[in-house]
Amino acid sequence: MGKKSVNKWEDMSDEEVLSAVADGTIYAVVYARYSSRNQKELSIDGQVRECTAYAKRKGYTVVGSYIDRALSAKSDARPNFLKMVQDSAKHRFSVIICYKLNRFSRNRYDTAIYKAKLRKNGVRVVYAQEDIPDGPEGIIVESILEGMAEYYSADLAENVNRGMYDTAVMAHSNGGHISYGYLVGEDKKYYIDDTAAPIVRRIFLMWNEGARMRDILDYVNGLGVVTKLGNAFSNSTIASILRNRRYTGVYLWRDVEIKDGIPPIITDEIFNKAQQRSQGEKKMVKSGKPVIAYDLTTKMFCGVCGMAMVGESGKSCNGEKYRYYSCLARKRDHNCKKKNVRKDEIENNVIELTRRNIFRPEVIENIIKSILTLEEKERESGMLATLTAQEKEVSAGIRNITKAVEQGMFSPALQNRLNELEEQLANLQTSIAHETLMADCITRDQLHYLFTELASGDPTSTVYRRRLIDTFVNAIYLTDDEIAIVYNYRGGQERLALSDLPFPMGKKETPSDSSDSVNLGGA
Secondary structure: OOOOOOOHHHHOOHHHHHHHHHOOOOEEEEEEEOOOOOOOOHHHHHHHHHHHHHHHHHOOEEEEEEEEOOOOOOOOOOHHHHHHHHHHHHOOOOEEEEOOHHHHOOOHHHHHHHHHHHHHOOOEEEEOOOOOOOOOHHHHHHHHHHHHHHHHHHHHHHHHHHHHHHHHHOOOOOOOOOOOOEEEOOOOOEEEOOOOHHHHHHHHHHHHOOOOHHHHHHHHHHOOOOOOOOOOOOHHHHHHHHHOHHHHOOEEEOOEEEOOOOOOOOOHHHHHHHHHHHHHHHHHHOOOOOOOOOOOOOOEEEOOOOOEEEEEEEEOOOOOEEEEEEEHHHHHHOOOOOOOEEHHHHHHHHHHHHHHHHOOHHHHHHHHHHHHHHHHHHHHHOHHHHHHHHHHHHHHHHHHHHHHHHOOOOOHHHHHHHHHHHHHHHHHHHHHHHHHHHHOOOOHHHHHHHHHHHHOOOOOOHHHHHHHHHHHEEEEEEOOOEEEEEEOOOOOEEEEEHHHOOOOOOOOOOOOOOEEEEOOOOO
16 A cells, blocks of 8 residues: 655635745655565655655755655555646646656556646646656657547447437436435435535535635535545635536536436535625636646756746836746856746747647667657557466466376366466457557557657647657757757757747847736646
């Protein structure tokens, strides 16, 4: 079992997080693991030490760690790994630091799926030693698999949606999360949970009477009740209850909406009053500023001091609003002389340089060769090779027993052993078929298609720009005179004077230290 981690961020209030973010703080957690009980516990200490040193070099603030001991990364059956992914939805950290790529996962399909979940929660995974023999091409493979996993999910959804839709129109449960306050019976119908429904009513009553979120939270947790997952209530738990229309008796599943489809816990009037107050609170808390994505966060570093560069916004002396990247060392204590750089200018240049560098026939061919070689090595030394070796061993055992039976050496014990081996062989052959299917997913044609698709993408599209950067850009080092970009393939480096960039830099002055906000861009 994984050892429960203790994280500083769990004790941080929303106000503390917002204050730190406004100061340019990038919160990070460390994920470390080892797979064999024969490995020393020191290996964990070494990973954490290297990851912490990496964070210090980049200017990240480490607020916790997630450790899995004696657990393989070939599957996702790692308690603290799964807890880390779940905790990412709480937005208390924006970076996960692993010692090496294979510490996160050895299963590329799991890697693609979980990184997609983390990205949706605004969290990126970085590695303390990225330029290791494992190969940065693996990051490109993950991007390919992520796209394929999304396609597979969409294709699978078409096949299962019909049955789920038929279930939904009857207002029956389709599985998944059940709202607090309800139970699902054996007939798949929703019923009121008499022990939880009073808590839901009390939450709405307190909110509508003007209670603060903190007051409601203290009241509910003071009762000792827990959520469906067995956790204490949090601000997000209370907020999700207050937003949930199901409590008025409305059955909701995707685009299916059935009034009086489930028993109501509160009236429409109570729910609508809660929404009116919530909207008023939002207007007070939200300043109306749009959320701006700073795509180079966690990728771009100061070429002078090595610290991370983070996205900020501010006004110049004439009142014009600017968005730009600033060195953390300069922002925090003025220990670096690196000038700020305008967001649009540097991002547009990185996108253009990446497109020019990557989408050349010789570069594409070299990357494809590296990826196919990497995949071939994994097939030869990975799970498929292990299963194939076991299949040969079991098949040999079956042949030996069969020969013994043919020679008259029959016994009940021998027959039982033969049955066990035949069952084991059937299971192995199923596993081999599954692994073979996975191993055959990436082909040369598919890789060529990926590069063709990316080459024809719209460079003004936010989704496309983020995908291009996440897939191909390893790191960017920027000084006031030049830029160096390290790409995710062997030998992929580019160094240019700022005066030689595709788009001019520094046409207008950027604000020095008069920023009024910071935006980590979901990094």
